[in-house]
Amino acid sequence: METDLNSQDRKDLDKFIKFFALKTVQVIVQARLGEKICTRSSSSPTGSDWFNLAIKDIPEVTHEAKKALAGQLPAVGRSMCVEISLKTSEGDSMELEIWCLEMNEKCDKEIKVSYTVYNRLSLLLKSLLAITRVTPAYRLSRKQGHEYVILYRIYFGEVQLTGLGEGFQTVRVGTVGTPVGTITLSCAYRINLAFMSTRQFERTPPIMGIIIDHFVDRPYPSSSPMHPCNYRTAGEDTGVTYPSVEDSQEVCTTSFSTSPPSQCVFTVTKAHFQTPTPVVTDTLRVPMAGLAFSHQPAALGVGSADLAYPVVFAAGLNATHPHQLMVPGKEGGVPLAPNQPVHGAQADQERLATCTPSDGTHCAATPSSSEDTETVSNSSEGRASPHDVLETIFVRKVGAFVNKPINQVTLTSLDIPFAMFAPKNLELEDTDPMVNPPDSPDTESPLQGSLHSDGSSGGSSGNTHDDFVMIDFKPAFSKDDILPMDLGTFYREFQNPPQLSSLSIDIGAQSMAEDLDSLPEKLAVHEKNVREFDAFVETLQ
Amino acid sequence: MNCRSEVLEVSVEGRQVEEALLAVLHTVLLHRSTGKFHYKKEGTYSIGTVGTQDVDCDFIDFTYVRVSSEELDRALRKVVGEFKDALRNSGGDGLGQMSLEFYQKKKSRWPFSDECIPWEVWTVKVHVVALATEQERQICREKVGEKLCEKVINIVEVMNRHEYLPKMPTQSEVDNVFDTGLRDVQPYLYKISFQITDALGTSVTTTMRRLIKDTLAL
Numbered sequence: 001m002e003t004d005l006n007s008q009d010r011k012d013l014d015k016f017i018k019f020f021a022l023k024t025v026q027v028i029v030q031a032r033l034g035e036k037i038c039t040r041s042s043s044s045p046t047g048s049d050w051f052n053l054a055i056k057d058i059p060e061v062t063h064e065a066k067k068a069l070a071g072q073l074p075a076v077g078r079s080m081c082v083e084i085s086l087k088t089s090e091g092d093s094m095e096l097e098i099w100c101l102e103m104n105e106k107c108d109k110e111i112k113v114s115y116t117v118y119n120r121l122s123l124l125l126k127s128l129l130a131i132t133r134v135t136p137a138y139r140l141s142r143k144q145g146h147e148y149v150i151l152y153r154i155y156f157g158e159v160q161l162t163g164l165g166e167g168f169q170t171v172r173v174g175t176v177g178t179p180v181g182t183i184t185l186s187c188a189y190r191i192n193l194a195f196m197s198t199r200q201f202e203r204t205p206p207i208m209g210i211i212i213d214h215f216v217d218r219p220y221p222s223s224s225p226m227h228p229c230n231y232r233t234a235g236e237d238t239g240v241t242y243p244s245v246e247d248s249q250e251v252c253t254t255s256f257s258t259s260p261p262s263q264c265v266f267t268v269t270k271a272h273f274q275t276p277t278p279v280v281t282d283t284l285r286v287p288m289a290g291l292a293f294s295h296q297p298a299a300l301g302v303g304s305a306d307l308a309y310p311v312v313f314a315a316g317l318n319a320t321h322p323h324q325l326m327v328p329g330k331e332g333g334v335p336l337a338p339n340q341p342v343h344g345a346q347a348d349q350e351r352l353a354t355c356t357p358s359d360g361t362h363c364a365a366t367p368s369s370s371e372d373t374e375t376v377s378n379s380s381e382g383r384a385s386p387h388d389v390l391e392t393i394f395v396r397k398v399g400a401f402v403n404k405p406i407n408q409v410t411l412t413s414l415d416i417p418f419a420m421f422a423p424k425n426l427e428l429e430d431t432d433p434m435v436n437p438p439d440s441p442d443t444e445s446p447l448q449g450s451l452h453s454d455g456s457s458g459g460s461s462g463n464t465h466d467d468f469v470m471i472d473f474k475p476a477f478s479k480d481d482i483l484p485m486d487l488g489t490f491y492r493e494f495q496n497p498p499q500l501s502s503l504s505i506d507i508g509a510q511s512m513a514e515d516l517d518s519l520p521e522k523l524a525v526h527e528k529n530v531r532e533f534d535a536f537v538e539t540l541q
Numbered sequence: 542m543n544c545r546s547e548v549l550e551v552s553v554e555g556r557q558v559e560e561a562l563l564a565v566l567h568t569v570l571l572h573r574s575t576g577k578f579h580y581k582k583e584g585t586y587s588i589g590t591v592g593t594q595d596v597d598c599d600f601i602d603f604t605y606v607r608v609s610s611e612e613l614d615r616a617l618r619k620v621v622g623e624f625k626d627a628l629r630n631s632g633g634d635g636l637g638q639m640s641l642e643f644y645q646k647k648k649s650r651w652p653f654s655d656e657c658i659p660w661e662v663w664t665v666k667v668h669v670v671a672l673a674t675e676q677e678r679q680i681c682r683e684k685v686g687e688k689l690c691e692k693v694i695n696i697v698e699v700m701n702r703h704e705y706l707p708k709m710p711t712q713s714e715v716d717n718v719f720d721t722g723l724r725d726v727q728p729y730l731y732k733i734s735f736q737i738t739d740a741l742g743t744s745v746t747t748t749m750r751r752l753i754k755d756t757l758a759l
Contacts, residue, residue, distance in 0.1 A: 036594070036595040036597065036604070037593070037595050038592070038593075038594035038595065038609065039592035039593055039594065039609060040592040040609050041589070041590060041591050041608065041609045041610055041725035041726050042576075042589055042590040042592070042725070043576070043577040043589040043724060043725050044579070044589060045576065045579065045587045045588060045589050045590060046590060049590040052575060052576045052590055052591060053590065053591055053592075053593070054590045054591065054592035054593065054609075115709075120703060123572060123700060124701075126571050126572050126593075127572065127697040127700060127701060129571070129593055129606045130568050130571060130572075130605070130606050130693050130696070130697055131693065131694065131697055133604045133605060133606055133693075134690040134693045135690075138604065139602065171694055172698070172701070173697065173701070174700070174701035175701060176703075
């Protein structure tokens with residue numbers, strides 16, 4: 001295609017397009033990390049902020065993008081695509097969006113490269129920032145955690161939209177005309193979010209690889225097998241020349257999940273309670289144990305009597321991340337408890353939310369229903385410093401552990417640390433006003449009562465002793481003699497009260513009819529007693 | 542040059558008014574703000590960097606992006622708060638509209654004052670609904686979130702048309718095109734006004750007020 005561009009303009013344009021492509025990928029991937037993005041404005045130009053926008057560069061993402069581009073630029077028939085997909089902990093995956101940066105043949109010869117094209121590319125990036133928060137995948141990505149993660153894949157070439165299911169929608173972010181063609185940025189997104197029933201094994205490596213790859217903390221990548229973020233089929237590989245890719249070694253070992261790299265998910269079984277910290281840390285490094293967790297909520301839900309109940313939670317090493325860090329070194333195992341699986345009566349796997357500090361506080365006092373979990377975790381950003389809150393929570397939890405062994409049988413069958421804690425934490429429980437309802441000073445503390453009760457779960461838990469500790473924790477002001485049920489059940493029941501019978505239409509109609517029928521009789525009776533009524537009225541006057 | 546006008550309508554609950562308006566205004570201003578200009582000797586200029594941040598709404602299932610400028614955010618929140626109060630106090634049907642107008646100043650010779658020539662006006666019509674149950678409110682949260690997503694797509698579509706934008710000014714003219722009063726970003730000159738309307742769409746109090754103001758201004 002002939003252009004009238006001078007060589008300097010051509011060079012500039014190529015540079016603009018290249019960096020625009022890289023920044024586009026950064027914006028898209030960062031928007032799917034699950035965190036709020038915040039960058040600062042700077043009145044003095046730094047010279048390194050392309051398009052006058054403060055967009056951070058995540059090195060792995062830049063690397064992947066450069067690798068995909070392999071020195072080429074988007075051109076006609078060669079589009080740069082960023083595929084965003086969702087992968088559950090069980091290995092099911094689903095493509096959510098495809099972002100395409102395309103070039104078509106429509107040229108705008110008159111346009112000024114260094115000025116107008118640059119500014120329009122900047123505007124297009126701003127539009128991209130806005131649009132990435134508006135597609136359905138954004139809300140999904142904000143809620144990602146150990147149930148599912150959001151992955152990205154960058155490829156170059158023909159756009160493949162078949163994985164998006166039927167009826168996908170497209171939104172055009174914008175176009176910028178240049179002397180060599182028109183750049184178009186668009187997004188095709190899935191609207192049918194019903195999960196695919198068949199697993200795409202041909203596209204996914206084994207579950208083990210994925211979970212390890214995505215949940216392993218960055219400092220420990222070496223033990224994880226490679227999980228390429230590029231699902232390159234044979235077709236894609238051919239025909240694409242690759243100049244030597246620098247840093248190829250690093251590619252192999254990086255995790256390509258867009259979930260926060262510092263997020264760690266692991267399962268601690270009861271067995272771990274017996275052992276001190278090192279076991280926990282080992283679990284962190286070898287999250288194979290984490291594979292079992294997907295079954296646990298269901299098990300909890302039916303109140304299984306399985307002693308080895310797992311505790312699932314997410315730990316984030318990034319202090320700004322809402323997911324909290326499990327502080328190693330604290331004795332007694334797990335301080336944080338997820339709200340939802342504990343109440344497993346509605347063990348809904350999708351609702352398994354991570355426990356944020358605010359959740360943790362709630363954990364201590366009011367284990368809430370799954371809906372609350374979501375709201376709370378959504379609003380948990382920007383709360384107090386995670387570590388402060390964590391400290392508080394942890395102190396409470398220590399008490400909870402003691403509370404847990406409600407019946408003697410449980411106590412003896414429990415691991416030794418519980419027994420160890422029991423006497424200590426009785427004190428804690430006694431002095432804690434949240435545990436001992438202040439309005440019942442005469443009755444013995446529910447804790448003590450329940451400790452001696454046999455068989456009953458102490459009223460705070462309809463589930464067996466093998467449920468997670470939190471269920472058995474006596475919430476403040478609850479009395480087990482009135483309502484022998486756990487707080488979760490209580491809460492659910494009272495959230496959905498049956499409709500008042502007098503408000504239901506049928507009964508209302510019935511009573512109306514009855515009233516009408518009985519009117520004549522009532523009138524007759526009243527007429528008989530006229531004299532009494534008159535006397536009564538006179539007394540009033 | 543004609544001023545292009547875009548109208549967006551939203552139906553929200555009372556407590557969602559502020560966030561819905563802020564979402565729209567910030568999205569528009571994101572596109573209509575640049576970094577601070579620094580003019581150099583030869584007449585060229587360099588542009589500062591605009592940062593962005595995500596804002597989660599409390600009463601709407603929605604997140605929007607705004608420029609990282611506390612001053613700008615404060616200015617918008619102030620006027621949106623005034624609008625919300627006016628809506629509440631009007632006691633009417635809960636209808637109002639807010640206009641974000643981008644204009645250029647054209648210097649006139651004395652004794653005439655500078656002209657303000659609008660080149661783009663965004664009008665957001667707000668309809669406040671009252672909801673009875675918590676369930677309705679929850680549904681409203683989601684619905685309004687989806688509506689705002691559509692509005693953002695509409696805004697981006699308009700921005701993408703690359704229609705008239707004021708020319709980049711020389712140093713002496715920059716205040717006629719941009720609001721250079723902010724510390725960290727430089728939006729195009731804009732002004733925000735609002736009016737509470739009755740069901741017929743006519744503004745009740747503000748029309749009178751404007752008439753009086755105009756007569757007195759002369």
